[in-house]
Amino acid sequence: MAQANVPLKDYRNIGIIAHIDAGKTTTTEAILYRTGLKHKIGEVHEGETTTDWMEQERERGITITSAAVTAFWKGHKINIIDTPGHIDFTVEVERSLRVLDGAVVVFDGKMGVEAQSETVWRQANKYGVPRICFINKINQIGGDFYKSLDSIHHRLSKNALPIHLPIGFEKDINGIVDLVDMKAYTYGDYTDHELVAGEIPANMLEKAQNARALLVEAAVEADDELFERYLEKGEESITVDELKAALRKRVLSGDFYLVTGGDGRGVVVEKVLDLMTEYLPSPLDIEAIWGKNPKNGEEIQRHPAESEPLTALAFKIAADPFIGRLIFIRVYSGKLTAGSYVINTNTGEKERVGRIVRMFADKREDVEAVGAGDIAAVVGLKGTFTGHTLSDVAHPIMLESIEFPEPPVSVAVEPKTKADQEKMGIALQRLAEEDPTFRIHTDEETGQTIMSGMGELHLEILVDRMKREYNVEANVGEPQVAFRETIRGTAEAQGKHAKQSGGRGQYGDVWVRFEPTESGEGFEFVDAIKGGVVPQEYRAAVQKGIKDTLDGGVIAGYPMIGVKATLYDGSYHDVDSSELAFNLAAVLSVKAGIPKSNPVLLEPVMQVEVTTPEDFMGDIIGDLNARRGRIDAMEDLQGGAKLIKAHVPLANLFGYTNDIRSMSQGRAASTMELADYEEVPPNVAQDIIAKRSK
Numbered sequence: 001m002a003q004a005n006v007p008l009k010d011y012r013n014i015g016i017i018a019h020i021d022a023g024k025t026t027t028t029e030a031i032l033y034r035t036g037l038k039h040k041i042g043e044v045h046e047g048e049t050t051t052d053w054m055e056q057e058r059e060r061g062i063t064i065t066s067a068a069v070t071a072f073w074k075g076h077k078i079n080i081i082d083t084p085g086h087i088d089f090t091v092e093v094e095r096s097l098r099v100l101d102g103a104v105v106v107f108d109g110k111m112g113v114e115a116q117s118e119t120v121w122r123q124a125n126k127y128g129v130p131r132i133c134f135i136n137k138i139n140q141i142g143g144d145f146y147k148s149l150d151s152i153h154h155r156l157s158k159n160a161l162p163i164h165l166p167i168g169f170e171k172d173i174n175g176i177v178d179l180v181d182m183k184a185y186t187y188g189d190y191t192d193h194e195l196v197a198g199e200i201p202a203n204m205l206e207k208a209q210n211a212r213a214l215l216v217e218a219a220v221e222a223d224d225e226l227f228e229r230y231l232e233k234g235e236e237s238i239t240v241d242e243l244k245a246a247l248r249k250r251v252l253s254g255d256f257y258l259v260t261g262g263d264g265r266g267v268v269v270e271k272v273l274d275l276m277t278e279y280l281p282s283p284l285d286i287e288a289i290w291g292k293n294p295k296n297g298e299e300i301q302r303h304p305a306e307s308e309p310l311t312a313l314a315f316k317i318a319a320d321p322f323i324g325r326l327i328f329i330r331v332y333s334g335k336l337t338a339g340s341y342v343i344n345t346n347t348g349e350k351e352r353v354g355r356i357v358r359m360f361a362d363k364r365e366d367v368e369a370v371g372a373g374d375i376a377a378v379v380g381l382k383g384t385f386t387g388h389t390l391s392d393v394a395h396p397i398m399l400e401s402i403e404f405p406e407p408p409v410s411v412a413v414e415p416k417t418k419a420d421q422e423k424m425g426i427a428l429q430r431l432a433e434e435d436p437t438f439r440i441h442t443d444e445e446t447g448q449t450i451m452s453g454m455g456e457l458h459l460e461i462l463v464d465r466m467k468r469e470y471n472v473e474a475n476v477g478e479p480q481v482a483f484r485e486t487i488r489g490t491a492e493a494q495g496k497h498a499k500q501s502g503g504r505g506q507y508g509d510v511w512v513r514f515e516p517t518e519s520g521e522g523f524e525f526v527d528a529i530k531g532g533v534v535p536q537e538y539r540a541a542v543q544k545g546i547k548d549t550l551d552g553g554v555i556a557g558y559p560m561i562g563v564k565a566t567l568y569d570g571s572y573h574d575v576d577s578s579e580l581a582f583n584l585a586a587v588l589s590v591k592a593g594i595p596k597s598n599p600v601l602l603e604p605v606m607q608v609e610v611t612t613p614e615d616f617m618g619d620i621i622g623d624l625n626a627r628r629g630r631i632d633a634m635e636d637l638q639g640g641a642k643l644i645k646a647h648v649p650l651a652n653l654f655g656y657t658n659d660i661r662s663m664s665q666g667r668a669a670s671t672m673e674l675a676d677y678e679e680v681p682p683n684v685a686q687d688i689i690a691k692r693s694k
Contacts, residue, residue, distance in 0.1 A: 006077040008304065011078075011283055013081075013100045013102070013283065014081070014103060015080075017124065018105060018107065018116070018120065022111075022114070026265055030269040031272070034270050070375075073277060079374070101280065101281045102280030104132055104272065105117070105120065105124070107133065108137050109143035109148050132260070132275050133152060134260055135148045135260070136263075138173060145261040152257075152259065161211075162179065162215075174186050175187055175268070176261075176268060176271060180215075180247075181240055182200060184201060187266065190266025195271070215247070220238070244279075251280065291389065294345045305333060309391065309397075311390075312334075313329065314328065316328040335369050336353060336356065338355055338356045338367075340353050343396055345389045345390075345398040346398065350393065353378055353381065355379040356377070407438065407453045408606075408674050410482055416475055420472050424470075427472045431466065450480075451463075459479070485553050486520065486560060487562070487563055489598035490513065496588065505573075506584070507576035510542055510570040510589050511567075512568070512586070513568060514565055514597045516564065520561070524564040525546065525565050533570050534570040534571075534572060538579055540579075541582045542583070543586075545582070546565045554591070554599055556692040558601070601680040604649070604674055605647050605675050607646075608646045608670060608671070609670065609671050610670045611642070613641055614642055620668060623660075624646050630648070649680075653672065
């Protein structure tokens with residue numbers, strides 16, 4: 001399968017990102033077919049695709065986990081990651097973009113820019129990933145390259161210019177005009193094995209010349225010498241190679257995007273492969289990576305060269321049914337060899353690298369070593385998780401980890417039989433290792449196991465996987481919202497724990513000021529003790545007592561966030577004081593102070609986007625209002641559809657996907673993502689508190 005000795009400048013680490021159902025997986029399939037990895041193109045709706053290899057993905061026709069595939073094209077080695085489009089799995093996109101050098105953004109040519117297209121675009125901006133755009137499905141009824149391009153200009157960036165123009169319209173599409181070499185590349189049927197080069201159709205010549213002029217004008221901005229020559233001698237003075245080099249420079253800057261389009265199943269995908277290899281970055285184009293020395297915190301720089309010490313980032317864990325736990329890694333510098341020892345700088349533990357495998361989606365090939373700039377999967381690392389850095393034992397470095405959002409939805413889960421009990425614990429543990437946005441904990445009051453995730457679909461699929469992959473039958477409760485508590489005011493309170501019961505007593509006395517943190521998040525502890533009124537050795541116990549009590553909530557038992565606690569006074573006893581006494585005093589200070597600090601309940605509020613035909617708009621807006629929604633904006637989309645943007649409390653959104661389908665005869669669709677935590681209205685808060693206290 002592999003081709004040996006590809007130079008690093010010809011490596012490409014590429015993500016395929018898009019809104020759900022834009023055709024990412026089908027496009028990836030066509031790439032695998034065109035690069036010789038497959039003998040036929042798998043269809044998503046027939047459950048034959050390579051990168052959607054989980055049963056749930058094939059049944060639902062969606063991508064859930066990022067799949068890694070290595071392909072070869074015209075002497076280039078391309079590591080491709082097909083990422084999910086559904087918002088519940090957005091963290092899969094996030095962690096893939098963290099380690100990729102470039103991306104292909106796929107758009108549905110019938111819909112243009114959709115809600116999740118904007119989300120993945122923002123994620124790519126966050127990580128500074130250069131990208132090209134592929135407008136897919138323009139061969140279908142309603143598919144329109146130019147309208148979709150307008151929506152990219154309107155909603156994402158004005159700096160997106162076509163490098164290819166489609167020939168034909170809808171079902172008659174049969175190729176593209178390449179604006180760089182000004183030739184037409186056509187096919188008779190999308191299943192053809194190669195494109196036929198020829199002259200540009202006469203009715204497209206003027207349009208192509210105008211589009212090329214804009215492309216050249218944008219390209220010469222990358223090079224002063226070219227710019228001056230262009231001003232003096234015009235477009236003809238610039239050669240095809242110079243134009244390609246200038247366009248590549250602009251794409252690599254990260255704020256300029258080349259656009260192509262076509263039928264993602266077909267031979268035109270070869271042109272997308274050409275764009276990947278010609279314009280997207282190699283590992284050598286990416287700036288050196290920075291990390292910290294875990295011993296002294298000093299900043300270290302590592303370059304993409306095998307001569308430098310090893311630096312690699314684990315970005316995904318997958319449980320493989322045949323060979324066990326697979327850790328996907330991106331090597332930034334040095335070389336990782338099978339059988340060698342590395343240090344996990346996040347845990348400080350040494351780990352032995354068992355096997356290294358090159359992934360071809362669900363198939364694999366063993367390799368001896370993997371070098372700088374490459375992506376592979378490792379077997380045998382027991383203590384390594386997503387976001388951990390692996391490095392040379394003698395030259396440790398810690399890269400910035402990947403941050404994951406707190407999951408806003410929870411369900412209680414219990415095994416159906418005694419036999420399922422032990423298996424369920426193992427299954428949940430394995431699934432949580434794979435997915436950093438999936439959390440499990442035991443509710444202390446009820447003893448129930450609580451699963452938390454990014455949305456209903458996320459949790460539904462995890463329960464399904466538990467059943468299929470681990471043979472665990474489970475009963476699942478109703479989804480619950482992860483409420484939070486915070487304070488709006490400031491209060492000071494004393495916590496005094498003094499007990500005398502013969503013999504040695506217990507004495508701890510603290511004064512604590514409680515106020516909101518500036519960010520409204522987290523917990524801050526400030527030690528403002530002057531002199532020794534509370535000895536140093538007891539202050540950590542005070543901090544722990546406050547934090548543990550806040551984690552258990554004060555109003556309704558939900559974790560409290562956004563609290564700053566300042567320990568500023570107190571007293572102690574030479575004999576009777578202890579860490580335990582001060583810990584208990586701290587608990588009492590929270591119970592006395594927080595109720596006086598204007599405590600409030602917070603709820604997760606989702607940013608909801610609904611795409612609907614105009615006929616159903618009134619019903620959908622009415623329904624959003626009934627769910628305590630706040631309508632933010634309405635926009636017109638292609639084909640007479642409307643886009644409604646709103647903020648709606650998560651508590652009122654369970655089952656919304658099904659509700660919206662029945663409200664619109666199955667024609668409306670919605671996406672949602674966590675926007676923020678907001679204060680719950682007093683009347684709603686009373687109901688929540690009453691339910692919790694029962």
